[in-house]
Amino acid sequence: MFGDEASFWLDGTLHRTWSRVGVQPRVDTFGMRKTAHVFGAISIERRPYFVYQFASVFNGRTFLDYLKELTRRCPRRKVFLIIDNGPCHQLDARGRQWLDEHRHRLELFRLPSYSPQLNGIEGVWKVTKKKTTHNRFYRTVDERDAAQEVGASSSCRSATIVSAPL
Numbered sequence: 001m002f003g004d005e006a007s008f009w010l011d012g013t014l015h016r017t018w019s020r021v022g023v024q025p026r027v028d029t030f031g032m033r034k035t036a037h038v039f040g041a042i043s044i045e046r047r048p049y050f051v052y053q054f055a056s057v058f059n060g061r062t063f064l065d066y067l068k069e070l071t072r073r074c075p076r077r078k079v080f081l082i083i084d085n086g087p088c089h090q091l092d093a094r095g096r097q098w099l100d101e102h103r104h105r106l107e108l109f110r111l112p113s114y115s116p117q118l119n120g121i122e123g124v125w126k127v128t129k130k131k132t133t134h135n136r137f138y139r140t141v142d143e144r145d146a147a148q149e150v151g152a153s154s155s156c157r158s159a160t161i162v163s164a165p166l
Contacts, residue, residue: 001049002120003041003070003083005058008133039066041081042121049074050124058088064095071105079106082120085113 039062040052051073055062070079083089089110091099099106111118 001041001043001051001070001079001081003039003081004116004119004121004125005037005039005055005086005088006125006129007058008036008038008129037062039063040121040124041070041079042124044120058086060088060091060095063088064091064098067095067099067106071102078104080109081106082109082111084111084116084119 037055037058038052039055039058040050042051043049051070053066053069055066067081070081089108099108116122
């Protein structure tokens, strides 16, 4: 499985839009930086399996919580998780101990530095952001989070999006 994290702002972003000549395109905004932090992992199969979890922040503790959720959601097989070297993927002593104790269920493999093009989940995050944040306005955090869940689920159904960087 390929794993990574992504952030989504409550405020929408302008992206490839059109308007009448001389009229500035607009997307409503609250002007607040309410960010959703999401850990996710996706398998490379004909029907990709996507596991995600929202987090309050990205750090080693919330990453460990996500690893626990990932092993819980993949009960029938060992998970080989390919991740980048982001700071939030660094586990403290307690996290490394948990990982050692669960090596029969989960193993981490790190990509070379500065190589996001090798991570299969990047395409899913890109399409999800395009579908859920570009030129969109959400009145509440719950509205945005629901749209992300739907967007990510529909994005990962396509094996071509997942395997594009491979």
